[in-house]
Amino acid sequence: MKRFFSGLVSAALIAASSAAAAPFTYTNARFGTVCTFPDEIFTDRQPEPDNGDGQQWLSADGASLICSGIFNVxxxxxKTFVAEEKASKEAGYEITYSKTGKNWAVLSGLKDGKIFYERRLFGKEGVIHTIWIDYPSAVKAKYDPLVGAIAGSLKAR
Known part of the structure; x- marks a missing residue:
């Protein structure tokens, strides 16, 4: 009986830790931008801006995640988005990777000493949906494997 009870407690702990590790899905009410990410890493939800265009979360180790939408004014x-970003002369901003598709663009590089990854979906009704992730190079091994899944979760509702 003791062995059964121990196994039952272990199963409950595994289930509880799995539930705690479940990804969080954010949906922006204004633009319908949706993204999913591990909220056990991005734990510090910042106040939503007054214009309601998105949300930012911070992690304890210096990473940041923004999920937002903007009007494509x-x-x-x-292609024009990537070309403009590559032409930028902003100090501390360097693009090391870019790729485009029919309705999306991806940029990666360095900004202000951090690694960044940005994915944009050019949606219907003139809205661009964006996910931006940046993190210190010291935690690159932790975030590099997460970036693809988080960025891949970006969609319009």
């Missing part, structure tokens, strides 16, 4: 396409 410049009528950018994935």
């Amino acid at each position: 410049s009528e950018d396409t994935p």
Whole structure:
């Protein structure tokens, strides 16, 4: 009986830890931008801006995640967006990777001493849905494997 009870407690702890590790899905009410990420890492939810365009979360080790939407007032396409970003002369901003598709663009590189990854979906009704993740290079091994799944979760509702 003792062995059965011990096994039952172990199973309950595993189930509880699995539930705690369940990903969190955020949906922006204004633009319908949706992203999913591990909220046991991005634990510090910042106040939503007054305009309601998105949300930011911080982690204890210096990483940041932003999920937001904007109106495409410049009528950018994935290719024009990437071209403009590559032409930027902003100090501390370097693009090391970019790729575009029919309705999406991805950028990665360095900004202000942190590694960043940005994915944009050029949606219907003139809205661009964005996920931005940045993190210190010291925690690269932790975040590099997460970036693809988080960025891949970006969608429009």
